[in-house]
Each structure stands twice: as C-alpha cells, then as structure tokens.
Amino acid sequence: MWKPDRQSKKPIYEQIADHLEQRISYGEFPPGSLLPSERKLAEQLGVNRSTVILAFAELRSMGIIESRAGSGTRVSRTKWGAMPKHTPNWRRYAEGGSFLPNPTFLRRIREALTQQPSLIDFASGELSPDLAPTEEIADLMSQHRYTSYLGYDNPQGYVPLREALVTYLSQYRGIQTTEASILITSGSQQSLYLITQCLLSPGDAVAIEDPSYCYSLPMFQSAGLRLFRLPVDQEGLCPEDIRTLYKKHRIKMVFMNPNFQNPTGTVFSMERRKQLFAVASELGLPIVEDDPFGLTAYEGEVPMPLKSMDSNGSILYIGSFSKIAASGLRIGWMVAPHSIVERLADARQQMDFGLSVIPQQVAAQFIRSDYFRPHLERLQIQLQFKRDLLVEALQTELPDLVSFTAPHGGLHLWCKLAHPVHDGRLLEEAIKKGIVFVPGSVYGSDSSYVRFTYARAKAGEIRDGVAKFAEALRELVRE
C-alpha cells in the first residue's frame, strides 16, 4: 500500500493529491465515482484528517474532483467527462447482479480490522498465527523439491491428497471411504457453495440450525433458498423439528454442525444423533454435516462425526484444515456418493478450474508427517488455555452482565447479555475502545448475544480485550 514519504521535500498533502490524481487517471476511480471519505483516507495513509482536506482542496482546484455537502467527494464528470463520452456506469454494475453482498456487520468488522490492525480481534473465526503449524510447514516444504506436473489438476483434486485423507478420515474421524468419494475443495466455504448452487434450486426449502453461522452466509439467500430454523439447545437441534419442517415445507436438505457448533459450542448428544438417523432415513432426507472443529476438543472425548455412524448413506460430510491447521492453505474436502462428487467436480471446473496443486501437495505431506499429531495436541492445549483466559476475564469484568456455557472445544464462546442493547451501537462502541466481536444477530439470534472467538487474539490480549468490551457494554447499559 502506498504511504506518503515523510523524508521528501514535497509537502505530504501534495504527495497525496498527486497519488490520488494518478489513481484516478488509471481508471481506479472512474468519473462520477465516490472517493473514500476524508476520515477513512486519513486512517489508511496514517496522516491527519486536515492533511487529506488540503489534498482534496488541491484536486478540487484542478477540477479533478467535486464535493457536495452530504454526498461525499466524487471524481468530476466534467473534467474527465470531456474526453470520455460515456464511461460505463460501473457503480450500477457493482450494485447489480444476483449475488448478495456480505452482511453489513461482517463488512464493517473487516473494514475496521484493515484500518486499525491493532484492534483486539474476537471476531475472526480463525487461529492466531502462533497456533498455525507455520514452522512445520516451512520445514516440510524445504525438504521437498516441487517438480511435479504444474498442469490442470484432476477435477476431484490431487490424488495423493485424497489418498492421504482416506487414512486421515479413518484414523481421526472414524470414517471409512475411498479416494473416489472425496472432493478436495477450497475450504468448507466452497463445499457449501457447491452444494447450495449445484444440488439445490431457487425456491427449495432447507433447514439450518438456530443460531447458525449459515445466517452469516449470503450464499444461501443468493441461491434463492428458503431457510427454516431448527432451534439448538444444550444437546443440539431436536430431530423431531426436522419432521415437522419436512411436513410443512418439504425441506430438501438439513445443514448442521454437530461438534462444537458455531456459534454456540454445543455438541450434538448421542441420544439426538440416534433420533436424527431415524428421522433422516424415514424421510430419505440428506444431512449436510460440517465438521471443522471436531479435532479441537480439549476437554472430554473427541466427538466423532455423524458420518462415522452413517450406515444409511444420509450424510454429506464436509471437513477442512482451516480451523485445525491453517486457513491460508485453503484446503477442505467433502465425502459423498460418487455421483454427487462427480457432479460437483464438474461444476467447479466452470467456477475456478480447481485448486492449485502446490498447497494440496503441502497438505498431503503435512497430514502424513510426524508433525501432524503433536501439532494437534499442542493446538488443543493452547485453545483450552485461551478459553480459560476468556472465561476468567468475563467472570471478573462482567459477572453481572453476561452468562454463557464454557465450550469444551472449537474456537468460539457464545455469550448472552443480561440487558438487551443495540447490536450496531455496541459494535461501534467496542471498535472505538479497540476490540471487535461478532454481534449475535449475524447468526440469526436476537440482539442479546455476542460471539467471542478466543482462538484469534494473542493470549496476552484477551484480558485487556474483555476489559475494553466491558467498558463499551457498560456505557450502553447505563444509558
């Protein structure tokens, strides 16, 4: 990212004006388009807002931009409009299209994290850099010479990785399968995207857990699906609710996250699992099982996936390395009947022509290596340590204002607020204090919940982060 040169003799506001003029001339901001606000630019460039105001004045005097009260600063149509007759109305194209944008809160959180990288991050659902096996992967990569064929990969994914996963799934997840039933994807997100786009049609009804991270995914709405809720209690969803929804709305699929459910942290009980299989086989209904957190279990037994008990063939199983190793590898997988795998692999060719071979090779080496099991053990210990820090901090800072059940695995703690407050104002207040979290409404809950991710922040930040959150919350509650 460009930053002004503080050693230069040229005044900083002039450097900024020149830089913006160049970006406008490259077509980055076409005639008529909105520039970032003065405040935002000042943050991005690390300068005072007054410096940006001077730079804008400079550009205005050259006729390059124009500002109107209340509608921000735009690239001039008259100046740039002299040469171009009609630039495409890019903004209209950007706002068109059938694919819905991300929820506002998630975009706001991402924006805040980009502008203030020092924010304490209780929002991003991923591991902190020190929990990822960075050195292990660097070691494995340095021990190997990557001279294998760099052409288009097999549409189902790199065969040696699928073979390594057959062993992994049997050893760690109790799933017996063959490499022909596995599709390698770019993480669980792509698995879900392929299912919603290719196996379902607009207007189809599906059931999802309530609350559920699925609500945070506009892909369900973009695919035109009708969503119905399955409330989650301490034992997970109630399988009888599935029967009711099926009778009423002819739901075609159920999406669930049985182990350390996101966001509640619940493990689906054995009793309910048995009921679920009975209902699913009675109705011939497919269940999509997302299992990203199973292996993070740090207390009690590692819970097994539904797929390991699936004698009826009802389960489409989704897994990934994102939450147990490194989200930046972008490696996930699906286990499904061959006809489904073939169909989704064919469709994926149209979307991105498959994954790069290199991270697939790295992932295969990693799960086969002696690094993998010790990494998992270390991860479980560290996650428990961070969860304990968060629980302790919440009990100390907010004993009267929050309640929660401490999870036994996963990355998230789901926290009920004793007094309802305005989601958006709480988030803005928290950002001002220096932290981000995800408001419960993103997961379909009413506004008296928040999701804290304890995996992403540094251990040393957790206590301080909760104190900042407590300040923000107390201010709103006091009002």
Added chain:
Amino acid sequence: MWKPDRQSKKPIYEQIADHLEQRISYGEFPPGSLLPSERKLAEQLGVNRSTVILAFAELRSMGIIESRAGSGTRVSRTKWGAMPKHTPNWRRYAEGGSFLPNPTFLRRIREALTQQPSLIDFASGELSPDLAPTEEIADLMSQHRYTSYLGYDNPQGYVPLREALVTYLSQYRGIQTTEASILITSGSQQSLYLITQCLLSPGDAVAIEDPSYCYSLPMFQSAGLRLFRLPVDQEGLCPEDIRTLYKKHRIKMVFMNPNFQNPTGTVFSMERRKQLFAVASELGLPIVEDDPFGLTAYEGEVPMPLKSMDSNGSILYIGSFSKIAASGLRIGWMVAPHSIVERLADARQQMDFGLSVIPQQVAAQFIRSDYFRPHLERLQIQLQFKRDLLVEALQTELPDLVSFTAPHGGLHLWCKLAHPVHDGRLLEEAIKKGIVFVPGSVYGSDSSYVRFTYARAKAGEIRDGVAKFAEALRELVRE
C-alpha cells in the same frame, strides 16, 4: 487409484468383487445407484472385460447388485435396503440444481483422456509439461523459507503479488494501474465466473464473439444470460455489430479475446480497436477483455491489450499465468475500477474465501525473478516450433481436406474441414485412432471446424497425431 494385485493368490475377479463390495459399503455407490459399465471398469482397472463380468456375477450371487437388460448394473435396493429405510435419492440431487453441467463433448474428451492417458492430446488448452517453468519454480521455492502468515488472505489477494503485477502489467502489457485496482483470481475462469455471477443478472443480454470459447462455458447459461453473437473475421469482430446488438437487445456487456482469439487465433486489428473504443464510449458499454495469449506471440510484434489504450475506462481486463507459465498455479487477475474489484472480492469470500497464499507467493517470486523473461522467450520459440510441426503435418496429410490460417501466437489452430462431417462421430473415430481434438460446435460454430491445440502434445507426437486424425476424417468422408 486401486488396481488388482497380480502377485496375489486370490483370483483377480474376486479381488475386484471385494473391492466393489467395500466401496458400496462405504456409501460411494448408494442403494439403487448405477455402477460403471463393465467396459469402463475393465479399462479403469486394466483387466479384460470378462474378468469384470465374473466379478459382477459374484456380487450378483451375493444379492449386492442387480443387472437388468438395457439399464446397466445397479446396487441392490433389497439387500442394502433392508437396513436403510430411505437413502436420499442422491441421483436426483445430482441431476437437480440450477448450475448446468459441462458440454457433453468436453466431458467425453476428459473421460477419454482419463481412461487412455496415452491419447495424443490436441484438445486440452494448456502447455505441455516441458513448456512449463517447472525447474525454475522448484528452484525459487527451494531458495525461500515459507514462514509467512498462513491465515485468511486479503480478500483482493496477496498484496506482494498485486504489487508485482503492477510492475508486470506496466512492463509487459502497457497497462498503468495500482494494486488497489487488482483482484487476484484462481485463473481467468474465476474472473469470468465472478463477472457473470455478480455484475449481471438473469435475463441480461451480453455479446460474445462467434466462434468463441465462451460457448464452451455453461457458466454463461447457468447465470441465465442471453447470448448474442459477434462474428469474427480476419481482423476480429466488427464494432458496428455491437451498436446493432445494443439497439436491438440492450446488451449490457461485451466479452472478447482480442489477441490470438480462442479458437480462431485472430488478432483484433488497430483500425477496429479504434472503432470499438468509439462505440463503447458512445454507448457507455463495458468490454471484458480476456488476454491470456498476448505474450505467447512468436511472430510479429507482441500485440498490446485494449486496456493499454483505454483512456475512457471501458475495459475490464482479465489476465492469467495459465497459458504463459503453469495452469496448475491457478493464478489469474483482473484490473477494474475499485468499486468493481471490491464487489467481486466480497462475493468471492462467499464462494471460496480466497486463494491459498502459497501459490500467490510463488507467482510473485517468479515474475520478479530473472527466470521470467528467458522463460517467455523459450516458450515463444517452442510454440512456434510446434505450430510449424502441426501446419506441416496438416499440409502433408490432409492437403485436400482442411484449410486454415496459421496463427502468429496462442496455443490453437482453427481448422476448416472441406466436407461437413458429423462432429460426434469424428471425435469418436479419432479417439479410437488414439487422438482427441475439440469439435468446432463447442465454440458455437457449425460442424465443419475443429480446434487443434498444438501446445499440449509432445513435439514428437504431432506428426503421428495428425496422421491418425487424417485416417479418422478420411473414413468419415469416404462414407
């Protein structure tokens, strides 16, 4: 892939029966689903068809499968149906969904290449392994220790790669831009997918070249777009046709491949480029420019992209490494106004959460390295050499039956057949003789064209491959 053990004392047909029984028990072939045909399985496993017939008989006697004349062999519902009440009807799910499958010919070609890897491949639009910079990339990877952060990447792509591309685009493609205007994608396919899904809505009219590789992409139909044709002659498309289509159908976007167009190999003339800019700016119409082949030019000047002349901001520019370095890296890019890049980056988060960081690091290292320019020079020489081999072989083997214009760059030669023949029969006949090509109808042409890719086959195979094609063609023409 599993193969029978020829050293084992157990008869091969029994090994196959056991193997199939295991795959069925894992749910890969659910009750009622179709097994691969005897012929196909025999090919896959490298055994005689009679061995597969014996294996099927074994499974039938156990009640695991059932065969009915004319409808193939299916997993039994009665045997496996005793335990499961209703397995989801996976086949119906696989056949449902709004996303269209790949064209039959392309799936047939892929299937043939999987079953007979020894086929001479004039179909796959990619470089042969010896043209890819495999050793260079292995060198670069071994010189670097990959310890950078393995978390989720910036939604627009890895910043150092975008910075490297700013220099690359300026030096090699005459495009001035900044990293804020660049979106890294998983190749041109993903760039096109994002544009068709996110900037256009079902029912929108768009114009594409005729013939065009766009016809081979069901993504256009899957997005519900109405396609209109712009016929291509020796100078490319006629910009006046765009005006006509706009008046008649309100087309919202034009897709084109100005340099060494796929499949015709045409370079869009300078005269027409000027006309295009006049029409585009008059109508305020965006042009999507796909530029995968520009740098392959081995005769004449390297043609510059439209984007390098785009003072009006009409062009969405798409580039990739797939055709000039390695398709297996899965690295492409788009240059567009910032509002478009932001929108597409946001939508892509929903589809796959972005690319793996590792191949992006490798790509950035490669274009910045001293390996890049010599690689391009070597590639150009080798492509010209292979094109010459193909041209010579066609002139020798089929002087009376084909006509074509030799391209000056790209990977493909577009070849007109003197006598119309049945597309599908010619392809099947060619597969029998040991080669594959792509029938012209895949690109929207009538059936008297074929596309030969000369980049993928080994140099030593080209003459032989054309001889085999000539045999197949002469047999059909003779009928």
